[in-house]
Amino acid sequence: MKPLMYTLVDVFTDQPFSGNQLAVFQDDTDLTTEMMQKIARELNLSETVFVQSPSNPANDKKLRIFTPDVELPMAGHPTLGAGYVMAHKGLLEASEGKNEWIFEEGAGDIPVTVYMENGRVLNVEMNQPMPLFGEYFEDRALAAKLLSLSPEDVTGELPIRTVSTAVPFLFIPVRSLDAMKRISFRTDIWEKYFSQNPSTKHIFAFTAETEMKDSTVHSRMFAPAMGIPEDPATGAASGPLGAYIVEHTNIAQNQQGVYRIRSEQGFEMGRPSIIDITVRKEKEYEEVKIGGCSVIMGSGELLTSQK
16 A cells, blocks of 8 residues: 655635645656546545656646546646645745746646745745637526526626636626525536537636625636536636636726736635736737635545555
8 A cells, every 4th residue: 555645735715724625746656647536536625636747857847637527737726736835845945035936737837936935935826828718608598597597697798708728617797796696506407508518518607796895706616527516716717717807897907908806716615715816918918827825734645556
């Protein structure tokens, strides 16, 4: 039986028992894809990340990211959480101030920035690929039905549209915070009308009404195709959310082509999460970044036998 060491971390929060849970396996073991998927299913967190040596020695680490059901080409909270653990445990050298690393992921090389202050990890950011704007979803009544809302709860002033920075999400603009709290995701509707189209598999609802005064939007994400009924914080969706907001609304602050957005998520699940998004766009999109805090909750070992 071979023990595999992991760290349990809450990401997109500075408070324990909040944010999105993550298991970080940092031993650089030579596990098969099948075994990594089995481990992710065993832990049953929204995502589990395995830190490995990079294929390109110029990079810092390679990340393999799994939900309970699938491997992902890129994801936000595993990237940030892995960066936090690497810096906190000294597994990658991090000096005071700004540290820039490159993590290899399925979507390509991902720049990660770790900020240290007084010997502790202050914040971690990641760059995401440039946004790709996909198809519009015209059936507003069906989108409302998917969320157990009335058509009037889904605002008609903004489009329902797919946006991706490696993983596509269908963004549904909701009129009020009250309506967001009333959402009950209809898996039967999703299976019949949404599940077979890669552009509509993963559902992200948001509203400009927020719980916290410093937030820009209040968000919820549903991804049964990933084995995630609802996610308390979704980094891979937050970059596309920022691009959607810049493209279709005027609610983000613009400072010389730089838009700063704060998404609150997970409140309905009892795991409040705060995700900071930065989008830089003048004529074209030039940068999409997300960032946040993390809290280490514990560590453990998993016993496996692999022949």
